Amino acid sequence: MARAAEGSSRAAALPLNQILAGDCIEQMNALPEASVDLIFADPPYNLQLRGDLHRPDNSLVDAVDDAWDRFGSFADYDRFSRDWLAAARRLLKPNGAIWVIGSYHNIFRVGAELQNQGFWMLNDVVWRKSNPMPNFRGKRLTNAHETLIWASKSEASKYTFNYEALKALNEGVQMRSDWVLPICTGNERLKDEHGDKAHPTQKPEALLHRVIIGTTNPGDVVLDPFFGTGTTGAVAKMLGRNFIGIEREDSYRKVAEARIARVRRFDRDVLETTTSKRAEPRVPFGQLVERGMLRPGEELYSQGSRFKARVRADGTLTNKDSDVSGSIHQVGARLEGAPSCNGWTYWHIKREGKLVPIDLLRQQVRAEMN
Amino acid sequence: MARAAEGSSRAAALPLNQILAGDCIEQMNALPEASVDLIFADPPYNLQLRGDLHRPDNSLVDAVDDAWDRFGSFADYDRFSRDWLAAARRLLKPNGAIWVIGSYHNIFRVGAELQNQGFWMLNDVVWRKSNPMPNFRGKRLTNAHETLIWASKSEASKYTFNYEALKALNEGVQMRSDWVLPICTGNERLKDEHGDKAHPTQKPEALLHRVIIGTTNPGDVVLDPFFGTGTTGAVAKMLGRNFIGIEREDSYRKVAEARIARVRRFDRDVLETTTSKRAEPRVPFGQLVERGMLRPGEELYSQGSRFKARVRADGTLTNKDSDVSGSIHQVGARLEGAPSCNGWTYWHIKREGKLVPIDLLRQQVRAEMN
DNA sequence: ACGGCGCTTGAATCCTTGG
DNA sequence: ACCAAGGATTCAAGCGCCG
Numbered sequence: 001m002a003r004a005a006e007g008s009s010r011a012a013a014l015p016l017n018q019i020l021a022g023d024c025i026e027q028m029n030a031l032p033e034a035s036v037d038l039i040f041a042d043p044p045y046n047l048q049l050r051g052d053l054h055r056p057d058n059s060l061v062d063a064v065d066d067a068w069d070r071f072g073s074f075a076d077y078d079r080f081s082r083d084w085l086a087a088a089r090r091l092l093k094p095n096g097a098i099w100v101i102g103s104y105h106n107i108f109r110v111g112a113e114l115q116n117q118g119f120w121m122l123n124d125v126v127w128r129k130s131n132p133m134p135n136f137r138g139k140r141l142t143n144a145h146e147t148l149i150w151a152s153k154s155e156a157s158k159y160t161f162n163y164e165a166l167k168a169l170n171e172g173v174q175m176r177s178d179w180v181l182p183i184c185t186g187n188e189r190l191k192d193e194h195g196d197k198a199h200p201t202q203k204p205e206a207l208l209h210r211v212i213i214g215t216t217n218p219g220d221v222v223l224d225p226f227f228g229t230g231t232t233g234a235v236a237k238m239l240g241r242n243f244i245g246i247e248r249e250d251s252y253r254k255v256a257e258a259r260i261a262r263v264r265r266f267d268r269d270v271l272e273t274t275t276s277k278r279a280e281p282r283v284p285f286g287q288l289v290e291r292g293m294l295r296p297g298e299e300l301y302s303q304g305s306r307f308k309a310r311v312r313a314d315g316t317l318t319n320k321d322s323d324v325s326g327s328i329h330q331v332g333a334r335l336e337g338a339p340s341c342n343g344w345t346y347w348h349i350k351r352e353g354k355l356v357p358i359d360l361l362r363q364q365v366r367a368e369m370n
Numbered sequence: 371m372a373r374a375a376e377g378s379s380r381a382a383a384l385p386l387n388q389i390l391a392g393d394c395i396e397q398m399n400a401l402p403e404a405s406v407d408l409i410f411a412d413p414p415y416n417l418q419l420r421g422d423l424h425r426p427d428n429s430l431v432d433a434v435d436d437a438w439d440r441f442g443s444f445a446d447y448d449r450f451s452r453d454w455l456a457a458a459r460r461l462l463k464p465n466g467a468i469w470v471i472g473s474y475h476n477i478f479r480v481g482a483e484l485q486n487q488g489f490w491m492l493n494d495v496v497w498r499k500s501n502p503m504p505n506f507r508g509k510r511l512t513n514a515h516e517t518l519i520w521a522s523k524s525e526a527s528k529y530t531f532n533y534e535a536l537k538a539l540n541e542g543v544q545m546r547s548d549w550v551l552p553i554c555t556g557n558e559r560l561k562d563e564h565g566d567k568a569h570p571t572q573k574p575e576a577l578l579h580r581v582i583i584g585t586t587n588p589g590d591v592v593l594d595p596f597f598g599t600g601t602t603g604a605v606a607k608m609l610g611r612n613f614i615g616i617e618r619e620d621s622y623r624k625v626a627e628a629r630i631a632r633v634r635r636f637d638r639d640v641l642e643t644t645t646s647k648r649a650e651p652r653v654p655f656g657q658l659v660e661r662g663m664l665r666p667g668e669e670l671y672s673q674g675s676r677f678k679a680r681v682r683a684d685g686t687l688t689n690k691d692s693d694v695s696g697s698i699h700q701v702g703a704r705l706e707g708a709p710s711c712n713g714w715t716y717w718h719i720k721r722e723g724k725l726v727p728i729d730l731l732r733q734q735v736r737a738e739m740n
Numbered sequence: 741a742c743g744g745c746g747c748t749t750g751a752a753t754c755c756t757t758g759g
Numbered sequence: 760a761c762c763a764a765g766g767a768t769t770c771a772a773g774c775g776c777c778g
Binding site: 533543544646647648652654655697698699700710711712713714715 | 764765766767768769770
Binding site: 132 | 444473474475477478479480481482484485486491492493494495496498500501502504505508509510511512513514515517519520531532533535536538539540541542544545546547548551552558574575576579580583608609636637639640641642643644646706708709710711
């Protein structure tokens with residue numbers, strides 16, 4: 001199949017800055033091999049959701065239950081991954097690279113298949129969402145991140161990596177493998193004619209900005225086989241790269257076309273609005289316990305030692321005289337009969353015979369974080 | 371092999387709080403099935419390092435090049451993963467769970483195999499290192515995280531999750547899937563007799579603290595098939611859990627034994643963690659009527675007094691405007707047009723001119739029960 | 741114009757027990 | 760095994776309205 005397509009398409013020019021309609025595997029097989037610099041792929045995650053989920057206020061969560069995300073089994077999903085990855089691999093230039101994004105539902109299977117096909121892992125990157133959806137039933141951890149894999153076509157590939165550009169984006173220090181970015185909401189989130197979201201899983205432009213700045217050069221060809229509403233294309237155009245999109249759903253293509261038509265190419269790098277320095281990072285008290293800076297059972301003292309409390313293993317305090325337990329702030333407030341209390345300055349530890357506020361320990365943690 | 375071991379070991383007591391010597395698969399197969407609450411595994415990462423790496427100042431990076439981390443191929447590594455995971459799975463109780471930690475070199479293969487064997491993914495967790503090793507060559511992103519997978523034995527497992535304890539550790543907001551913790555350095559890092567690090571990949575105790583507080587109860591059995599220098603055992607002992615370690619290398623076992631002997635278990639009362647409402651005894655609403663805390667005919671009010679209902683002698687409510695009767699939950703849900711409703715917090719009584727949720731009465735009953 | 745309050749929303753494998 | 764019922768459960772942002 002690939003062969004026949006190859007023969008007929010070798011003479012064909014690359015359909016740059018267009019959105020191709022149809023199945024991505026067929027469309028990729030119809031393009032000339034070794035012609036693309038970078039592939040960014042956001043394949044279906046195979047979420048396998050069961051029933052409905054309500055928020056505590058009884059509102060219904062709008063789940064991703066689209067037909068395109070349903071697979072019969074892991075084997076079906078693996079077959080799908082194998083096929084589209086093989087088609088993508090054929091399109092890549094020898095020094096090309098690929099990005100794939102996913103969640104724990106699918107990313108392990110996709111990652112293993114990447115390795116099986118000879119792609120060479122460069123980094124896995126964690127997109128830490130600053131505003132994820134909470135876990136409403138309190139049954140698991142907040143699913144607060146997604147994973148991206150960055151891999152070159154082969155171990156020998158001389159992949160593109162704009163080290164200095166990413167370092168500049170990161171205020172002068174080396175870009176790390178964890179990226180804190182908000183999810184796509186507000187004005188950036190595309191709406192359909194009814195005012196509903198046009199695509200259930202639209203990715204933020206900031207994410208693509210970082211990918212494209214970091215791993216392509218101006219003029220490069222970036223292909224996205226699961227184009228959706230065209231975030232890859234919009235950012236590629238802004239940044240002076242060429243794109244090729246492939247999308248099966250008419251409605252998504254339509255939205256993407258209009259979106260990209262509105263995009264203006266930037267003269268120079270856009271501002272990274274998301275890197276604004278936040279206030280001092282929040283350090284939960286429990287972290288002092290986890291890190292062994294305070295031991296469970298250790299005694300804390302209020303100013304003048306009027307009250308004492310013991311540290312518990314989960315980072316709460318307990319005062320046995322009054323049977324009060326809770327956070328450092330809660331226990332301080334209760335003991336003082338005050339509406340609130342800053343536990344960080346209220347509670348002290350003994351160090352060399354002196355009382356020292358626990359805020360000192362927090363400052364140590366913050367120093368280590370920088 | 372497993373069969374024979376199973377037969378002979380069924381009578382054997384579990385070797386609690388010991389470090390078993392030898393191959394982890396053989397040792398696991400010699401233990402009784404369905405006997406372990408939690409497995410924490412830090413398997414070889416199959417790093418596939420080529421050549422030496424030097425820092426910008428020309429000093430040599432002490433790489434992980436131990437024999438135990440070398441595998442001939444992905445197929446070899448997959449076979450190894452399949453075998454130890456199958457042995458681990460057999461040991462888990464039906465409601466047991468497993469944690470596996472890895473990097474992009476191995477975690478995708480391990481994750482896929484977990485799913486293939488029927489483990490049910492609960493979360494993938496990112497350990498975001500506050501002080502990672504930089505990328506000295508500037509050829510990739512700083513590899514600043516590792517990935518953990520938390521999975522239950524099966525989809526049906528009623529896994530342990532101490533939601534409230536983790537929420538407390540995180541200062542009152544639910545714990546997310548990304549954990550910021552420093553790598554293991556300084557005093558915590560174990561040294562051998564020459565002053566060199568005793569193990570190349572020693573994990574921080576803070577990481578295990580969070581895992582064990584969050585997903586086990588005091589007295590549970592935690593098994594670590596790649597025990598190394600015994601971080602899992604040390605933290606399990608501190609926190610009043612039992613451990614079983616398996617380690618092949620004599621030198622690591624020796625360090626681990628000495629380390630764990632030095633650990634003191636925390637007092638029982640500080641190991642008590644914040645409990646959830648779910649764990650509290652169930653109090654039927656009718657009991658409030660039986661006890662005379664509410665009189666038949668008394669009026670209950672929704673928030674803002676939008677709806678009213680009368681208490682009946684059998685502990686049901688009735689709303690005469692809409693002719694709805696039933697439990698406190700059913701009537702609340704029907705009146706609100708909601709799929710469900712927690713009647714305990716929905717309905718209020720008037721006390722001294724104020725509306726007070728009936729949950730307060732339930733708390734009185736519970737207090738009297740103790 | 742600006743701040744505060746309330747409402748909405750986001751790739752989600754999201755309950756437990758008793759009959 | 761299924762079914763019915765009890766009742767536990769959320770964080771950060773953006774936007775619009777109102778004073």
